[in-house]
Amino acid sequence: MSRTIVEGGAVVAVDDAGTEFDEGHVVIDDDRVVAVGPGSAPPQDGPVRRIDATGCLVTPGLINTHHHLYQWATRGYAVDAPLFGWLTELYPVWARLDAESTHAAASAGLARLAATGCTTTADHHYLFPRGGGDVFGAVVSAADRVGVRLHAVRGSMDRGRSQGGLPPDSVVEDRDEALAATQEAVAEFHDPAPGARVRVAIGPCSPFTVSTELMREAADLARRLGVRLHTHLAETVDEEQQCLREFGRTPVEHAAELGWLGPDVWLAHGVHLSDAAIARLGATGTGVAHCPSSNGRLGAGMARLRPLLDAEVPVGLGVDGVASNESGGMVEELRQSLLLARARYGPEALAVRDALRLATRGGARCLGRDDELGALRPGALADVAVWRLDGLDHAGITDPVAALVLGPPPTVAALLCGGRTVVTDGAVAPELTDELRRASAHVRQEGTR
Numbered sequence: 001m002s003r004t005i006v007e008g009g010a011v012v013a014v015d016d017a018g019t020e021f022d023e024g025h026v027v028i029d030d031d032r033v034v035a036v037g038p039g040s041a042p043p044q045d046g047p048v049r050r051i052d053a054t055g056c057l058v059t060p061g062l063i064n065t066h067h068h069l070y071q072w073a074t075r076g077y078a079v080d081a082p083l084f085g086w087l088t089e090l091y092p093v094w095a096r097l098d099a100e101s102t103h104a105a106a107s108a109g110l111a112r113l114a115a116t117g118c119t120t121t122a123d124h125h126y127l128f129p130r131g132g133g134d135v136f137g138a139v140v141s142a143a144d145r146v147g148v149r150l151h152a153v154r155g156s157m158d159r160g161r162s163q164g165g166l167p168p169d170s171v172v173e174d175r176d177e178a179l180a181a182t183q184e185a186v187a188e189f190h191d192p193a194p195g196a197r198v199r200v201a202i203g204p205c206s207p208f209t210v211s212t213e214l215m216r217e218a219a220d221l222a223r224r225l226g227v228r229l230h231t232h233l234a235e236t237v238d239e240e241q242q243c244l245r246e247f248g249r250t251p252v253e254h255a256a257e258l259g260w261l262g263p264d265v266w267l268a269h270g271v272h273l274s275d276a277a278i279a280r281l282g283a284t285g286t287g288v289a290h291c292p293s294s295n296g297r298l299g300a301g302m303a304r305l306r307p308l309l310d311a312e313v314p315v316g317l318g319v320d321g322v323a324s325n326e327s328g329g330m331v332e333e334l335r336q337s338l339l340l341a342r343a344r345y346g347p348e349a350l351a352v353r354d355a356l357r358l359a360t361r362g363g364a365r366c367l368g369r370d371d372e373l374g375a376l377r378p379g380a381l382a383d384v385a386v387w388r389l390d391g392l393d394h395a396g397i398t399d400p401v402a403a404l405v406l407g408p409p410p411t412v413a414a415l416l417c418g419g420r421t422v423v424t425d426g427a428v429a430p431e432l433t434d435e436l437r438r439a440s441a442h443v444r445q446e447g448t449r
Contacts, residue, residue, distance in 0.1 A: 002047040004028040004419055006384060007040050009053030010400045012353075013376040014060050014360045026058060028382040031195055031418035036376050051414050055390030057400040059356065060376050061119025061383035061417065062330045063363025066230075066268040066289035066318030069123045069139055070097055072105035072112075073439040075326045083236050083298050084166065090323060091167045093443050099133035101439035106142035108436040109328055111428045113319065114148055116329035116409060119383035119417045120363070120373060121148060122289070122318075124230060124268065126155025126205040128181075129171050140189050140198055147422040149196075149383070151367050153203035153230045154185040158214050165209045175214045178204075179221060186225050194372060195381060195418065199227070206232040207254060208242055219259040228264050228368055230289075231255075234277070235269035236300045252277035261286045266366040268318060269294075270308070271301045278304065282311030287366035290358070292336035293327065294320035305337065306345045309354075316363030334359050334405045352405040382419040385412060 004027075011024035013036055027035040027044070035041070074093055078086040106123070113121055125139055136154060143150035156178035159165030165172070173181070182202055190200035202222040204210040215231075222229045234240065234251045243251050252273065255261055261280065266287030273281070281288065290303050308315050317337055322328040334355040341350035364374030372381045388411045389403050397403040404410060415423035 002049055003044050004049045004051065004382070004416070005041045005044065006051045006053050006058055006386060006414070009056035009058050009386065011036065011058045011376065012356070012401055014357055015375045015377045024058070026376055026384060028384070028416070028419045031382055033376055033380045033382050034378055036378070051386065053386050053413070055388060056413050057387045057389055057404055058376070059117075059385050059387065059404070060360045060374050061385050061415065062117045062359045063316060063367065063374060064113060064118050064121040064319050064330050065266060065287075065316035065363045065366045066291055066320055067109070067113075067121055067123045068125065068321030068323070069106035069109040069121075069142070070094070070102045070125060070127060070135070071321030071323040072109040072328065072436060073097070073101055073443050074323045077323060082238075083300060084238055086298060086324065087166050091171065094127050095129050095168055095171050096443045096445065097127060097129055097132055097135060098442075099135050099138040101442045102132075102135040103138035103142050104432075104435035104439035106139045107145055108432045109322065110142055110146040110148055111432050112328045113330050114146055114415055114423050115412060115426050115428050116331045117385040117387065117412050117415060118330035119148055119385070119415065119422070120151065120367070122151040122153060122201070122230065122367060124153040124155050124203050126157055126203065126209075127171050128156075128173060136185055137189075143198065147420060148417050149198075151199050151201060152185075152189060153201045154182045155203040155205050156182060156214065156218070157205045157209040158211050159209050163211075167209055172209070175211060175217070178214060179217055182218065183221060183225070186227055190227060192226065197418070201228040201230050203230040206239070207251060208239060212247075212258060215258045215260065222264070228266070229260060230266055230268065231260065232269060233267040234272045235295070237272060240272050250274070250277065252280055256280065264368065266314070266316070268320070269300065269303065271295055271303045273304055273308075275307070278307050278311045278313065281308070281313045285314065287314035287316065289318035289366060290315050290337060291318040291320040291325075292333060292340045294318070294324040296336070296340070297324050302340050302344050304344075305341045306349045314362060314365035315358055316366040317359045329409060330359070331404070331409045338405060352399070352402045355405050356401055382416055384414075384416040386414040387411075388413040
């Protein structure tokens, strides 16, 4: 690949030095950033591809730390229900997923994320309907198709309704079966090398769908294999009450008992956390995927974002599955995180640059990739978003970061992942729409509305 130069627009590097230029350039060689500086790039040897960023803001690609891509086939269900009621309605629908519908849903979801500036997504896939085929592989192939980076979390559930859980027995696995399949997924898809486009993490779904034995053994397996851990935790008051009733512990105490705290763990949601729980997450380096739109859609509550950041908990942003966030866009979460933080803690709770940092450096920390993702700096992977800010939607906002975070979601003029162009002028492959419609119709056939 020849060198690529992005120049002519404002550049916000989100690096440790806080590097910003009103007009600057980024030079890319193959899949890495080699230079970031003011004005136009100096002359380069050999062929050069140039991307004109005039009127644009150039940032690192955004990082989505929590998603369920299969849910793109089931938007608009249980629109007024809380989490447990929402899950009860949707589990029978999701039981009809197969590899083809999952691939279509994941492709559409990843394309939407890319069109909203996202270059890396962590997808938590824990549903494996019997006879549904290789649904996990279908998600991985969708990421390759769209061209973005994927942290694929091989989830699992072993507590069906017959064992006191919420999901139907048809979508849960035997514990040994789940652990064996998880190990196979790591062996087949996980790439530990620098610059990896696909990595695999291990992620039993949640305390109310997974046995304590599976949670504990999954943590042991992840550490033997050297991969990260992810699960839902402390999302609702109902979950905390159930944990106290079943185990005599809060969700964070339960996670600690099972070996689920540490710098190799990031947790989805973390809405209902006490001061002691937040301190424990900070002390252990356990990350949190903050999902403000999904938490609002389900009425789960507002995460205690400011105390989490003050305790130095690694916090990234998550879109979450679009059955609980029908927009499915990444850039919207910057604004949502800022508004909810200020609504709870006041106007100084989160600055616009803090919101951008959550979606870049914060996400990279959660995924264990702060050394190569989330910033524009020499040696970092060339995951770059170019945001068009020269139209009516953002006219007159002199600070480009404020325009990005507070204004309407801008068009992505260009999105590069590892130096390769993924999006140009917000364009998404038109065939994905028809594929998604067919996938949605397939899972509706025997689902309930």
